[in-house]
Amino acid sequence: MEKKNLDWANLGFGYIQTEKRYVSNYKNGAWDDGAITEDANIVLNECAGVFQYAQTVFEGLKAYTTEDGHIVCFRPDLNASRLADSARRLEMPVFPEDRFIDAIQQVVEANAAYVPPYGSGATLYLRPYMMGTNPVIGVKPADEYQFRVFATPVGPYFKGGAKPITICVSDFDRAAPHGTGHIKAGLNYAMSLHAIMTAHRNGFDENMYLDPATRTKIEETGGANFIFITKDNKLVTPKSDSILPSITRRSIMYVAEHYLGMTVEHREVEFSELKDFAEAGLCGTAAVISPVGKIVNHGEEILIPSGMEEMGPTTKKLYDTLTGIQMGRIEAPEGWIKKIL
Ligand SMILES: *Cc1c(COP(=O)(O)O)cnc(C)c1O
Numbered sequence: 001m002e003k004k005n006l007d008w009a010n011l012g013f014g015y016i017q018t019e020k021r022y023v024s025n026y027k028n029g030a031w032d033d034g035a036i037t038e039d040a041n042i043v044l045n046e047c048a049g050v051f052q053y054a055q056t057v058f059e060g061l062k063a064y065t066t067e068d069g070h071i072v073c074f075r076p077d078l079n080a081s082r083l084a085d086s087a088r089r090l091e092m093p094v095f096p097e098d099r100f101i102d103a104i105q106q107v108v109e110a111n112a113a114y115v116p117p118y119g120s121g122a123t124l125y126l127r128p129y130m131m132g133t134n135p136v137i138g139v140k141p142a143d144e145y146q147f148r149v150f151a152t153p154v155g156p157y158f159k160g161g162a163k164p165i166t167i168c169v170s171d172f173d174r175a176a177p178h179g180t181g182h183i184k185a186g187l188n189y190a191m192s193l194h195a196i197m198t199a200h201r202n203g204f205d206e207n208m209y210l211d212p213a214t215r216t217k218i219e220e221t222g223g224a225n226f227i228f229i230t231k232d233n234k235l236v237t238p239k240s241d242s243i244l245p246s247i248t249r250r251s252i253m254y255v256a257e258h259y260l261g262m263t264v265e266h267r268e269v270e271f272s273e274l275k276d277f278a279e280a281g282l283c284g285t286a287a288v289i290s291p292v293g294k295i296v297n298h299g300e301e302i303l304i305p306s307g308m309e310e311m312g313p314t315t316k317k318l319y320d321t322l323t324g325i326q327m328g329r330i331e332a333p334e335g336w337i338k339k340i341l
Contacts, residue, residue, distance in 0.1 A: 004113045004153075008120035011155030013286060018151050020110035022103040025133070026093050026145040034103060034147070036110050042146070049132025049142030054187045057086035058129035060285050061247075063108045063151070063340060065118040066328030071341040073126075074326050076104050078247045083128060086183035091141040092130060100128065101338070103149050108340045111151040118327065121156030125286075157287040162319075164293030164308050165205035165282075167221065169271075170195050173212035174222060174242075181219075181242030188244075192222040206282065208295060210271060211240055218269045221282055224290070225249040228269065229279035229314045231305075235262050236277070238269040248283040248322070254333065255321050262314075271297075279312030280304045289319045 006016075017040055024034030049055040059079040066072055080100035087094050095103075104126060108115065116122030128149040132142025172195040175181020180188060192207075199207045208226075211217040218238050220226055225246040228236040235256040237249055256262040274280075280292040293308040294301060306312030311319065324330035328337070 001112050003117065006114075006116075006153060008116045008122045008153070009155070011116070011122050011153055013154045013157060014152075016114075016152050018111045018114050018153075020107065021148060021150040022107045024095070024099075024103070024147045026147070027143075031093070031095065031099070031147070034099070036106055040150070042148075044133055045135045047135035047137055049134065049136040052136055053132075053139060054185075054190065055090055055092060055132035055136075055142055056129060056186045057083060057090055057092065058127060058184055058186060059083045060184075061104070061126050061128075062154075062285060063115050063124040063126060064326055065115055067118055068328055069118065070328070070339055071108060071112060071115050072326075072328065073104055073108065073338045073340060075247055075251065075336050076101055076338050077335070078250070079128065082184060082245065082247070083130070086185055087130060089180060089183045090185060092132065092145060095130060095147045103128065103147070104338075105340055107149045107151050112341055114151060114153045116153055122153055125152050125154040126150075127152070154286075158290075162287070162289070162291055162311055164291040164304070164306070164311070166203075166294040166296065166308075167206040167208050167292055168199055168202065168204040169295065169297040170199065170207035170209050172198075172207075172209075174207075174209040174219065175212065177211075177213045177242060179242060182244060184244060189222070196222050204296065212242070216271055218271055218274070219243050224282035224284035224287070226269075226292075227252060227281050227283055227289070227315070227318075228274075228277040229312060231276065231278045233262060233278075233314055234265055235314075235318075236265045236267070236269060239266045240268065246284055248285055248288060251322060251336070252283055252289070252318050255318055255325070258333070259321050259330075260314075260317060274302050277304060279306045279315045281311070281315045288323055289315055291315055
């Protein structure tokens, strides 16, 4: 298979349209067979449920070229089950989890020429999503839905290495108690845009959201979970019902315990503990881990001891081990790597 002639090492994190995507439609209570199509556009009625009441959920995962030249995906079964959880919460029909994996397989195969070569730092980003498609004007779930998966090659998230970022404690909340913070829905992102733009205008890279009920505990950022390393080298990561269960974070917890022999604590994390941590980072599919060097809480600066120059040493070990597993340099736990080609 001939690779596309793209400047892999200089790709950004943006949308590059490829030829093939997967589509399946839900009507009269059933999903159709689904197929690969070349049409990148969706034509919907003006009153479609997705436009009126934001009935849409999504996922994000990547396909990688491994050191030995295979194309693989990382734990797509967890994306399948999380999309099912998201769909149930928005009263949408579940796209069967085995069919989700099959759709990923078909899209990656159809776009194999766009999977960046090993060592380029780039990957093929996959975006599965579903939406309510038929007209809905009274507030109720749609009866018809579309499930899609498209692919877009994305560059290394950090060009020239991961520099620690500065984040601020947001005055906005990302998720309500007993709300939708734990599902991957566009609605959580729509309402975060004002908060992130406000943070950017004030000179910060990202927001730290606190628990909305008491504003004393650390939750997450707009699109990534937190990990912290204590001075005695434990991994601490916040637990709350309104945090999105990041697959990267769950994988890092496993890697910390089983590959690096660390103690892992998944628990509520008080904001007041922040000053005691040795390292801090954000984790998610896009960047894997972004180190955090400084947190600003209404003018009060909390400096993380690992500093503003580079990733802390334990964060780096976690990053190297997890990316090593994803790229096939380090043996993966059973079931983590789905070989596509
Ligand atoms: C997608 C997402 C993450 C990261 O999840 P991964 O499965 O690791 O990509 C974290 N927080 C939010 C709010 C998200 O939407």
